[in-house]
Amino acid sequence: MLKEKNKTIIDKVWDMFASVKLAVVIFSLIALTSMVGTVIEQQVEPEKNIKVLTKILGIGHEAAHSLLGVLDKLQFTDMYHAWWFLALLLLFAANLIICSLDRIPRVLKLVREKVRAMPPDYLDKMSIKKTLSKKEKVSEMKELAVSSLNRIGFKPLESTGEQGTQLYAEKGNFTRLGVYITHLSILIILAGAILGLMFGYNAMLNLPEGEVSSFAYKDRETKIPLGFDLRCDNFEVEYYPGSDMPKAYKSWLTVLKNGKEVMKKSIVVNDPLTYDGITFYQSSFGTLPSGIENGIIVLRVVSSSGQAEQINTKVGGSFTIPGTSITGRITNFSPALSVDQSGRAFTYSEQMTNPAVYVEFPGSGKSGWILKRYPQTWALSDGNRVEFLDYWGVEYTGMQVRKDPGVLIVYLGCFLMAVGLYMTFFMSHKRVWINISEEKSGLKVLVGASANKNKAAFEAKIEKLVGMLNAGQKGGK
Amino acid sequence: MDSSTFFGLSTVAYIFAMITYITYLAFRNSAIGIVATAITIAGFAFQTLALGLRWKEFADIGQMGILRAVPLTNLYESLIFFVWCLILAYLVIEFKYKNRSFGAFITPIAALALAFIDISGMSKSIQPLVPALQSNWLLVHVMMSFFAYSMFAISFSTALMYLIVRADKRSEPSYIFWTVMLSVFVITLAAMGLDYMTFKVAIKSQEELIKSYLFRASFRSSSPAVAVLSWVLAVAFTFFIWRFGGALKKIIVSLNILPEMLDEITYKSIAIGFPIFTLGGLIFGAIWADQAWGKYWTWDPKETWSLITWFFYAFFLHSRLIRGWKGKKVAIVSVMGFMAVIFTYLGVNLLLSGLHSYGGQ
Numbered sequence: 001m002l003k004e005k006n007k008t009i010i011d012k013v014w015d016m017f018a019s020v021k022l023a024v025v026i027f028s029l030i031a032l033t034s035m036v037g038t039v040i041e042q043q044v045e046p047e048k049n050i051k052v053l054t055k056i057l058g059i060g061h062e063a064a065h066s067l068l069g070v071l072d073k074l075q076f077t078d079m080y081h082a083w084w085f086l087a088l089l090l091l092f093a094a095n096l097i098i099c100s101l102d103r104i105p106r107v108l109k110l111v112r113e114k115v116r117a118m119p120p121d122y123l124d125k126m127s128i129k130k131t132l133s134k135k136e137k138v139s140e141m142k143e144l145a146v147s148s149l150n151r152i153g154f155k156p157l158e159s160t161g162e163q164g165t166q167l168y169a170e171k172g173n174f175t176r177l178g179v180y181i182t183h184l185s186i187l188i189i190l191a192g193a194i195l196g197l198m199f200g201y202n203a204m205l206n207l208p209e210g211e212v213s214s215f216a217y218k219d220r221e222t223k224i225p226l227g228f229d230l231r232c233d234n235f236e237v238e239y240y241p242g243s244d245m246p247k248a249y250k251s252w253l254t255v256l257k258n259g260k261e262v263m264k265k266s267i268v269v270n271d272p273l274t275y276d277g278i279t280f281y282q283s284s285f286g287t288l289p290s291g292i293e294n295g296i297i298v299l300r301v302v303s304s305s306g307q308a309e310q311i312n313t314k315v316g317g318s319f320t321i322p323g324t325s326i327t328g329r330i331t332n333f334s335p336a337l338s339v340d341q342s343g344r345a346f347t348y349s350e351q352m353t354n355p356a357v358y359v360e361f362p363g364s365g366k367s368g369w370i371l372k373r374y375p376q377t378w379a380l381s382d383g384n385r386v387e388f389l390d391y392w393g394v395e396y397t398g399m400q401v402r403k404d405p406g407v408l409i410v411y412l413g414c415f416l417m418a419v420g421l422y423m424t425f426f427m428s429h430k431r432v433w434i435n436i437s438e439e440k441s442g443l444k445v446l447v448g449a450s451a452n453k454n455k456a457a458f459e460a461k462i463e464k465l466v467g468m469l470n471a472g473q474k475g476g477k
Numbered sequence: 478m479d480s481s482t483f484f485g486l487s488t489v490a491y492i493f494a495m496i497t498y499i500t501y502l503a504f505r506n507s508a509i510g511i512v513a514t515a516i517t518i519a520g521f522a523f524q525t526l527a528l529g530l531r532w533k534e535f536a537d538i539g540q541m542g543i544l545r546a547v548p549l550t551n552l553y554e555s556l557i558f559f560v561w562c563l564i565l566a567y568l569v570i571e572f573k574y575k576n577r578s579f580g581a582f583i584t585p586i587a588a589l590a591l592a593f594i595d596i597s598g599m600s601k602s603i604q605p606l607v608p609a610l611q612s613n614w615l616l617v618h619v620m621m622s623f624f625a626y627s628m629f630a631i632s633f634s635t636a637l638m639y640l641i642v643r644a645d646k647r648s649e650p651s652y653i654f655w656t657v658m659l660s661v662f663v664i665t666l667a668a669m670g671l672d673y674m675t676f677k678v679a680i681k682s683q684e685e686l687i688k689s690y691l692f693r694a695s696f697r698s699s700s701p702a703v704a705v706l707s708w709v710l711a712v713a714f715t716f717f718i719w720r721f722g723g724a725l726k727k728i729i730v731s732l733n734i735l736p737e738m739l740d741e742i743t744y745k746s747i748a749i750g751f752p753i754f755t756l757g758g759l760i761f762g763a764i765w766a767d768q769a770w771g772k773y774w775t776w777d778p779k780e781t782w783s784l785i786t787w788f789f790y791a792f793f794l795h796s797r798l799i800r801g802w803k804g805k806k807v808a809i810v811s812v813m814g815f816m817a818v819i820f821t822y823l824g825v826n827l828l829l830s831g832l833h834s835y836g837g838q
Contacts, residue, residue: 020799027792031785038778038829080776193774202772240539240605248608269608270769281771282608402771410773414760421752 017098026092033088037079040071049077093190100183107176110429115170117159120435123448128459130466134443138165138436141443145434148468152461154432164437164444171430176452178423185417192409200404205280207232208288208396212256216278216401226278226401229256234390235285235397237352239373244353249282251397267399277403284398287351292335295394297357301328304383312392315357321384325363328386332358335391337369345369355391428453432462445469480534481601483527484557488591490520491564495588498580502732510577514568517584521564528561531603539605549619550610553601555822556594558620560587562627570631570742578732582634614765621757626818628750629790632743633815636808639739641726643805647719651805656722658812660715668695668707691828740804743811744797751790758783778829782821789814 007015016022039056041048046068053064068077075082123129134141142158145167149156154169203216203224212231215223233252240247248268255263255275265273272281293315302308307322318329336349337356345356356377360367364382371377372388379385432449447466451458497513528548536546548554567583570576594601606615637655644652675694691697695707762783767773774780793810796802 020795023795024792027788031788034776034781034785037776038781038825042776243605245605246608247605248611270612270765272768272771279771281769283770400771404771407767407773411764414764417760418756421755425748425752 014098014102017095018102020099023095023099026088026095030085030088030092033076033079033085036076040076040079042080043078046072046077089190093187096183096186100180104180107180111173111176113173115157115168115431117161117166117168118433118435118448120163120437120446123433123435123446126433126448126450127455128449128451128462130447130462132445132447132466132469133441134445134469136443138438138443141436141445142167144469145436145445148465149432149434151468152465156434164435166433166435168433169431172427173429175423175427176429178420178425178427181420182417182424183420185413185415185420188413188416189410192406192411192413195406195409196404197406200402200406203401204283205230205399205401206286206396207251207399209233209235209393224401227276228262230254230280231256232397234392235395236390237285239353249285249397251282251399253280277405279402279404281400281402282397283400286396286398287335288394288396292350292352292394293333295333296392297330297333297388298390298392299357300387300389302385302387310389321386324384326361326382326384327363328359328361330357331360331367333391334358334369337371352391352395355388357388359386426454428458430458432465480527480531483523483530484591487520487524487527488588488595490516490523491560491584491588491591494520494580495584498577498584501577502581513577513580513584514571517564517568517580520587521561521568524557524561524564528558535603538603541606541611544613544616545606545611547616547619548603549615549623550606551604552826553594555619555623556590558623559627559630560590562624563587563630566627566631566746574738574742576734576738578734581732582638586630586634609769612765612769614761614768618757618761618765621753621761625750625754625758626822628746628753629815629818632746632750632811633818635739635742635746636811636815638729638734639736639743639808640805640812641722642729642734642736642739643808644726647722651809652722653719654809655812656719657715659722660711660718663718664711664714668692671695736804740808743808747790747793747811747814751787751794754783754790755787759787778825779821782817782825786814786817786821789817 039052041052046065049068049071050061050064053059053067054061057064057067059067071077075084079085136144142165146156149167149169154171156167156169159166159168201218201224203218205213205216207213207230209232212229214226214229216226217223231254233254235249235251237246238248238250239245250266250268252266253264253273254261255273263273263275267273267280267282269282272279274280295314297313297315297317299311299313299319300308301311301319301321303321303323305323309322311319313319313330315330315333318327320327334345334347334354334356336347336351336353337345338348338354339345354371354373356369356371358367358369366381369377370386370388372391375387378387428451430449430451432447435446435448437444437446447462447469449458449462494513494516497509497516501509501513531548531554532543532546535548536543539546549558563583564587567579570579637658640651640655644655646652669691671694672690672692676690693699694703696704696711698704698707762780763773766775789810793807793814796810797807
């Protein structure tokens with residue numbers, strides 16, 4: 001009681017933050033509010049959440065509207081950016097720091113404390129212990145014990161006293177710090193996240209094929225200068241054969257600095273482009289509203305004798321098959337061609353899911369659709385080929401643009417967390433003693449060992465050690 | 478032979494294993510026990526082979542490298558992998574603790590899960606991967622998450638058994654906790670089964686069943702009489718379990734399962750599951766999201782619920798190690814942790830995304 005009175009306010013605050021109780025309260029608050037945040041959709045127009053509320057609570061539109069008003073005041077509609085949620089996270093960090101600081105001196109003492117020789121009766125009380133009777137000389141036994149300990153990975157120290165010769169060794173004393181490395185890693189991740197929030201940004205960029213931009217867009221009004229120019233040279237969607245399920249979206253990008261090309265890379269989802277700390281992630285795509293008719297049709301025309309030529313043209317344009325006088329004309333285009341039951345072709349989507357051109361050959365009277373995704377439609381009956389390579393200039397690539405100077409710190413934290421967790425859960429502080437004493441009948445060898453975790457695994461290792469000590473006898477004279 | 482043949486064989490094997498394990502418990506004949514283990518191992522071998530074959534089929538259809546064609550991209554495949562991990566962990570426990578009694582509890586879960594896949598008509602077709610899933614992270618992220626989930630499933634069942642064995646009085650909070658938990662579990666499954674049987678014809682997919690018809694045949698029925706009756710039955714069932722829960726305790730005690738062993742398995746499976754979940758589920762998930770979308774953490778429902786789950790198990794470990802909590806208190810935390818796991822795995826996909834998709838319409 002007396003001691004309690006002498007505590008200063010700082011001590012009291014310290015004690016409060018060092019208590020596990022506060023940790024539990026903060027854990028629960030973060031967990032409970034987060035649960036609410038997963039039900040209330042974040043950063044959306046109110047109408048969506050009103051529907052969600054009427055659905056789960058079974059209340060009317062009016063009631064849901066006023067309830068949402070209250071939730072909105074409490075910032076639950078964008079709670080992960082609310083001041084009180086950030087405050088909870090900071091409290092969590094403070095609690096973690098003080099809890100760790102409170103305990104770390106004791107742990108450091110345990111880590112620094114070297115293993116010492118122990119009296120044999122003390123070894124006899126250890127949780128892992130074995131007693132052997134041997135016939136060798138002390139020096140032989142000692143040699144055998146040293147080599148056996150070496151073989152299970154221990155480097156023993158030696159001391160000789162009244163109660164015989166003792167070999168003792170330890171391993172993994174540093175693993176007691178694993179918990180604190182894990183705690184530190186959480187703090188590093190939080191620090192990296194804060195750094196990213198303060199000095200980084202997330203933005204969007206929709207870039208049409210062939211166009212250049214020197215800005216990214218946070219929203220309609222907020223432009224962010226990139227400090228260089230980015231050009232989209234081409235965009236392609238690859239589909240799984242026979243379906244409209246995209247297999248890959250790919251953008252060919254060029255970075256330009258002062259008009260000079262400094263970097264070229266094609267990006268797909270999961271493989272972004274990074275230049276000057278800014279990363280571009282493939283995220284979406286679409287067709288330009290300005291009209292699908294204005295694209296450039298890229299054809300590769302191959303004659304039956306193998307002469308080939310690449311042609312850029314438009315709907316209404318003509319081409320000649322190289323080395324011949326056969327002329328074809330493109331009379332129609334469809335972004336998504338399909339065939340109905342009666343065999344009539346029609347366009348089923350405004351998106352470029354299955355682009356096709358209609359080619360007529362006035363000389364022979366032949367005509368037909370050529371589909372970009374189906375090379376079997378490229379071959380003509382006279383042995384010539386019209387390959388439909390691309391319909392260019394009508395699609396845009398949608399990219400996430402990110403600058404985050406904190407992300408490397410977050411990665412460092414993640415790495416440290418993996419190390420800390422491994423040390424905490426899969427390693428332990430192991431100690432072993434072997435006491436060799438002379439008795440009337442021969443040698444008494446006492447093995448004692450302890451581990452602060454995973455005792456069963458260490459016990460198996462000690463069994464192995466004892467096996468080696470025993471085998472030495474049989475192998476001897 | 479293709480993967481589905483071997484999946485079928487493994488389902489049959491687990492059903493036979495279940496019967497044999499229960500027979501073993503009844504007669505305590507060690508020969509029967511050995512047969513039960515052998516059947517389980519055979520089922521496990523079939524399932525391993527089936528997983529391998531499906532992996533190859535997936536790689537062929539998706540036309541991609543073997544490391545990317547991880548057959549873990551829908552509910553069907555993930556349930557199968559979950560069962561695989563569960564049986565693997567069970568076999569390890571059986572050999573380590575030399576106790577076959579758990580088999581009678583674990584093999585029914587495996588057989589039920591696989592039979593549920595067959596009865597529910599869940600889509601088994603191989604779907605090619607959308608671009609976001611085409612990453613080398615898919616393999617490590619999903620496999621490690623599911624491995625951790627099955628570790629948590631084991632800790633859940635041993636913790637629940639621990640509570641059953643250790644709670645004595647009916648007025649005790651831990652007794653009330655386990656009886657209510659078990660009742661809720663059984664009632665939910667029964668109600669979902671009822672939904673399925675009632676609306677079988679009307680539904681097109683598994684997801685639709687849960688999104689639009691959840692509890693429509695019982696608690697949320699359009700007929701008030703049915704709804705009221707369902708609630709009355711649910712309460713009556715809970716009361717029944719609460720009143721006669723002691724019988725379950727007698728069974729477990731008679732099986733020679735010691736509470737200390739249950740406590741140890743609960744702790745050990747969490748001590749393995751937690752670091753693997755942290756690394757594979759949270760960290761690798763964050764790194765993958767960072768590479769795919771440029772955001773390592775967006776507080777989306779799946780991420781948030783993983784974090785909540787992580788909090789539960791972090792709390793379990795701390796309360797045990799620092800405060801020296803043992804026994805019933807930590808067993809309760811472990812049971813609740815697994816509730817969070819189930820919600821992270823199924824609830825977020827089926828309920829929350831369901832809610833939000835209504836919002837979108």
